[in-house]
Amino acid sequence: MTPKRKKRLIIILSIVLGSSLIVGLVMYSLNQNINLFYSASQIANGEAPVGTRIRVGGMVVDGSVKRASDSLRVSFALTDYEKQVNVVFTGILPDLFREGQGIIAQGKMDENGIFQAIEVLAKHDENYMPPEIAETMKAKQEAMK
Amino acid sequence: MRLRMPQWFYQLASPRWFYEFSGKLLPWFIAAAIILLSVGSVWGLMFAPADYQQGNSFRIIYVHVPASILAQSCYMLMAVAGAIGLIWKMKMAHVMAQSCAAFGASIAIVSLATGAIWGKPTWGAWWVWDARLTSMLVLLFLYVGVIALRGAFENAQSADKAAAVLSLVGLVNIPIIKYSVEWWNTLHQPATFTVTEKPAMPPEMWIPLLIMVLGFYCFFSVILMQRARLEVLQREMKTSWVQALIKSL
Known part of the structure; x- marks a missing residue:
């Protein structure tokens, strides 16, 4: 050179x-500000602002989903495996919404510490598998219990 | 210190040599692209198993992932070619960089569009301002910026220089796209394929994907060579070898 x-x-x-x-x-x-959402622990520790619109992300706790019989109102708990946040949402949930699934909810914390969601997005993870394999894996997990 | 670059590096610098050499390579790349893309798309869209959660909508991965990889590779090629052009004052490198820009912009649009189409049924939203999606949109804007900047100059040499500097400045965006899913909380999932771990996807799903990625690269090479050949002819219009070539047609 x-x-x-x-x-x-x-x-x-x-x-x-x-x-x-x-x-x-x-x-x-x-x-x-670049983080899309707060985790359940951050909210429980008071790191998230109260009263302004924020997003919270986490796994839907198994057995926590309760649907109202007369409306589209759904309540469920989100966890990051340390703390939990209770969420209430009225509207149509994405197809991938289910217990144990990662989701992101947008909304506000109310005075009672319940998250009032106005939008719920399903978060997909990086794992892909055919349905048959998923079923055998599930069966194995059940057997181990 | 005087560093000697290998022989082929200087040969590549000759537009005439490039024109003749790429003419010989082109049919092979066209054949490879047609074979790989048809095998990969038929395999991926028809024979690969559906996903346990997303069902058939996951199949858009066979276009979305190759397009996203290519959009970033193409940008890196454009920036490196620009740097070589600036350092060695090499015309051919600028021709290459120029040929990358339009293809890169198109493939970035493909990546964003397929992502949005997949996002609606899977996430429940066409678009979210998370770090991965936003940095990918910035990549598209960088491509558009490079194209526009080049177009703003009358003089080809100043245009080459300005475009190369802009693409080098934008290079910082590439690691941001790559690591956005690890550095911040995003809606976009982290990488399924990593160098250190085995893929979070069975082989009957990732083999067609690999074929598609290779097919996209071959397709990219074809388009890049075609554009660069055309650009060489335009830039070297007054030289005797181009005149002779045109007469022989």
């Missing part, structure tokens, strides 16, 4: 590193 090319290489490297540094610092300072 000639000295001229070397100099240009250094300039280019400093452009790339400099812009990465700037973006990195901006994102570091915005860290909490």
Whole structure:
């Protein structure tokens, strides 16, 4: 490499590193705002603002889903396996909503500590499998219990 | 320190050599792309098993994942080609970078569109402003920005330089897309395929996906070479070899 090319290489490297540094610092300072949702523990620890619209994410607790007989009102609990948050939602749930499924709810915390959701999104995990395998795995888990 | 680059590096710099060499490669890549894409799509869409939760809607993965991978690879190629063009003042590198931009923008749109179509039935929303989706949208804007910036210059050399600098600045977005699902809470799921662990998907699902990814890369190579060949002819219009080539047609 000639000295001229070397100099240009250094300039280019400093452009790339400099812009990465700037973006990195901006994102570091915005860290909490980039997170799409709060976990159940963060809400239980009072890290989430009360009264403004936030999202909470977690797993739907097994056996916690209760549907009203006369309306679309559903109540369920969300957990991150440490703390729980109770959620109430009126509306149509996504197809993937079920107990043990990860979901994200948008809404507000009310005074009683119950999360009033206005939108519920299902979070899909990175695991894919054919239905037959899922069934045999489930059967095995039942057998182990 | 004087670092010598290998012979092929300097050969690639010659537009004429590139034109002749890519002409020989092209039929092979076209054949490979047709075979891989047809085998992969038939296998993936018809014979691969459905997912236990999503059913058949997961099959969009066979377009969405290759498109997303390619959108990022194409950007990295564009930025590296731009850097080579800036450092070695190599015309061919700028031709390559220019040929990447339009394809990258199109494939990023494919990635975003297929993601939205999948998101509606699976998540319950077409679009969510989470870190993965937003950084992917930024990638599309970067492509559009590079194309627009290049178009804003009369002089080809200044256009090459400006586009290369912008694509290098935007390079920081690539690791953000990749790690967005690990650094922050996102609605988008983390990667199914990682280098260190075995895939969270059985082989009868990921083999057609791998075929599709390879097919997309071959398709990309075909489009890239075609665009670059056209660009070489346009830029070298006044040279004797292009004149001779046109006369011989």
